[in-house]
Amino acid sequence: MKIPTLIILIVFAISVNTKAQDIITLKSGEEIKAHIIRLNPKEVTFTLDAKPDTLSFQRDSVLKLRYNTGIVIYLTESQQPEFFFDAMNDSLYFLGAKDAKIYYRGYRLAATGTLFASFFIPWGLIPAITCSVTPPSMQSLGYQDQNLIKNPSYYKGYADKAFKIKKKKVWKNFAIGTGATLGLYIMSILAVSAIIVE
Numbered sequence: 001m002k003i004p005t006l007i008i009l010i011v012f013a014i015s016v017n018t019k020a021q022d023i024i025t026l027k028s029g030e031e032i033k034a035h036i037i038r039l040n041p042k043e044v045t046f047t048l049d050a051k052p053d054t055l056s057f058q059r060d061s062v063l064k065l066r067y068n069t070g071i072v073i074y075l076t077e078s079q080q081p082e083f084f085f086d087a088m089n090d091s092l093y094f095l096g097a098k099d100a101k102i103y104y105r106g107y108r109l110a111a112t113g114t115l116f117a118s119f120f121i122p123w124g125l126i127p128a129i130t131c132s133v134t135p136p137s138m139q140s141l142g143y144q145d146q147n148l149i150k151n152p153s154y155y156k157g158y159a160d161k162a163f164k165i166k167k168k169k170v171w172k173n174f175a176i177g178t179g180a181t182l183g184l185y186i187m188s189i190l191a192v193s194a195i196i197v198e
Contacts, residue, residue, distance in 0.1 A: 021049070023066040024057065036065055039073070071153045092148075096157025099143065100165065104158075106140025107166040111173045118177025128174040132167040135159065 022036040024044060034046040034055075043056040044065065065073045069092060110131035118124030141162055143149045149158065 022046070022068055025063045025066070026057065026061055027063045028061075036067065039065065067153075069153055073152065092151055092153040093157035096148075096154040096159075097161035098157075099145075099148075100141075100158045100161035103142045103144055104136070104162040104165055105142055106136050106162065107169045110134075110166060111169040114170050115173035115177045118174045119181050121178060121181055124174055124177055128170055131170045136162045136166055 021033040024032045024034055024036065024046060026032070032046075032048075034048055036044065036046045037054060038045040039059075041059065043059050044062050045054055045056045047054055059075060062075050064075060067073075071093075110127070114124060114127045114131055117127045136159065141149075141158060143158060148154045
């Protein structure tokens with residue numbers, strides 16, 4: 001009795017999943033249910049349900065793209081789209097963040113530079129602030145999958161986590177360098193005061 005119920009639930013879940021579609025909203029207000037294949041500087045390429053042919057709209061006629069994963073991309077007048085994520089429902093965003101924890105090591109130069117600069121109080125604040133407000137460059141992300149990083153949701157998750165890691169490492173090294181320097185100053189003052197007292 002339990003097995004048929006399980007089968008019905010599985011079939012229902014699959015049918016709901018296959019019906020989930022992307023939505024293209026044109027500047028005219030018209031909404032088109034489709035499967036978005038590609039977004040480039042000139043056009044949005046997509047297919048319609050049960051039709052193998054690819055179609056496209058000129059990019060400047062499209063207002064926004066809503067993917068079935070929850071990601072929404074608003075196309076602006078510039079060539080850079082604005083991204084809005086429903087991160088709670090976006091498994092690729094979480095996968096990107098998880099992979100960044102494993103592969104991102106691009107913070108090392110910023111963190112090491114901050115550590116050494118922090119030995120010279122207060123000069124360590126300059127690289128600490130500069131490095132912690134500058135997101136990692138694409139070249140320093142260290143991602144492993146060339147195809148996944150092209151997905152805006154995965155990239156956003158990866159880049160967000162990498163930025164958090166970078167900030168954390170930079171400020172940690174600032175604290176270590178500053179703490180070590182202050183410790184040396186205090187020890188020197190105590191040693192000098194002990195000599196003077198004698």
